[in-house]
Amino acid sequence: MSSVEVPTRKRLPLTRAQVKLLVDGGLVTPGTSEFLNGELIEKMPQNQPHSAANDNGYDTLTGVFGRGFVQHSAPVFIDENNSPEPDLAVLRRHRREFAENPTAEDCALVVEVSDSTLLWDRTEKLKLYARAGIAEYWIVDVNNRRLIVHRRPLGDEYLDIHTFTDAESVAPLARPEETIAVSELLP
16 A cells, blocks of 8 residues: 655745735735735624624724724734734824825724634734734723723733723823723724
8 A cells, every 4th residue: 555645735925915916806805804924814704793893993983083093994004914904993194194004103003893803812913913013902802891901012912901891991092181981882
């Protein structure tokens, strides 16, 4: 009996230019995946609680930061191998001023809404945003009705992590004079 050799599969990381070619060629539908660590990661479909929290967060943050300064489910360019699509990103400049996707430096705050992706958002996304130097990263934990606030990135972690219940409020670093009730972000 002879053994059968199986070819070794090598997954080479994609580049941002290659992903653009896939999207432009219609092979990848925008909004269905995120470009992380050189790979296209399929996004989870949004259920009603996730969608409601996304809409609530957009409305609340727009009220605090102004119309045109909050980006909803769109790419943020971090580097040639990473363009995540956070649920919400508060921009330092108006959206009209960007000919390309905003960069990590353009983001004052990034928000992920988590119902089925909490572990992913607390590990992989957290490391990515911390390494990119995003000053403030929020996770809206829908199932546990809380907000997890990460501040002071260092390496691939945040030094300050605070959890707020739906009965509490938080002031974003970029607008410390404004407070946001956590309950306003939740469905």
